[in-house]
Amino acid sequence: DSGVTQTPKHLITATGQRVTLRCSPRSGDLSVYWYQQSLDQGLQFLIQYYNGEERAKGNILERFSAQQFPDLHSELNLSSLELGDSALYFCASSPTGISYNSPLHFGNGTRLTVT
Amino acid sequence: EDKVVQSPLSLVVHEGDTVTLNCSYEVTNFRSLLWYKQEKKAPTFLFMLTSSGIEKKSGRLSSILDKKELFSILNITATQTGDSAVYLCAVGSSSGSARQLTFGSGTQLTVLP
Numbered sequence: 001d002s003g004v005t006q007t008p009k010h011l012i013t014a015t016g017q018r019v020t021l022r023c024s025p026r027s028g029d030l031s032v033y034w035y036q037q038s039l040d041q042g043l044q045f046l047i048q049y050y051n052g053e054e055r056a057k058g059n060i061l062e063r064f065s066a067q068q069f070p071d072l073h074s075e076l077n078l079s080s081l082e083l084g085d086s087a088l089y090f091c092a093s094s095p096t097g098i099s100y101n102s103p104l105h106f107g108n109g110t111r112l113t114v115t
Numbered sequence: 116e117d118k119v120v121q122s123p124l125s126l127v128v129h130e131g132d133t134v135t136l137n138c139s140y141e142v143t144n145f146r147s148l149l150w151y152k153q154e155k156k157a158p159t160f161l162f163m164l165t166s167s168g169i170e171k172k173s174g175r176l177s178s179i180l181d182k183k184e185l186f187s188i189l190n191i192t193a194t195q196t197g198d199s200a201v202y203l204c205a206v207g208s209s210s211g212s213a214r215q216l217t218f219g220s221g222t223q224l225t226v227l228p
Contacts, residue, residue: 101207
């Protein structure tokens with residue numbers, strides 16, 4: 001168990017809808033990262049928050065947004081969903097704001113299916 | 116653009132075999148290379164390498180980095196069915212404002228009894 005908690009585990013929704021994915025980092029970790037994993041793309045970095053502030057942005061669509069709250073949990077909001085957004089969404093956390101100097105610890109992911 | 120390439124894409128072996136997984140990279144301002152094991156769910160951390168030529172070892176798994184030739188290998192000896200997983204390589208760089216990990220597509224290892 002990595003200590004990173006993601007909810008829900010599965011989500012099935014229709015095109016055009018909006019969903020919210022939730023992540024609680026490991027105790028003591030200040031950074032939260034969101035990744036998207038689809039069959040043909042591998043793990044793609046979306047966005048990072050460190051201690052409540054956005055730290056870095058990757059290939060995140062404008063329809064997607066995230067935030068990190070004062071208790072350090074994070075939410076990823078996906079709107080105007082398309083079939084191509086179906087994927088496994090991972091949250092990861094680390095103690096520092098720099099991803100390359102300490103390992104990321106991943107949650108079990110939320111599997112999103114858009115029909 | 117940072118690039119991480121893993122090979123082979125998939126590998127099927129029998130229990131007891133030794134396997135070598137490869138990871139090559141092209142990144143600006145290399146900082147670290149990490150190996151993860153992904154079974155059905157979350158990737159779990161295996162090794163973090165920052166210096167060339169220093170082998171990291173954990174049980175039957177070991178890994179080494181060559182910063183001159185820009186690659187790393189992950190060795191698994193005396194494989195067991197529980198080693199079946201996707202093995203992911205990720206490279207961290209400090210280039211640009213992102214400073215993020217770039218992941219390879221993974222090697223799918225299947226160990227048959």
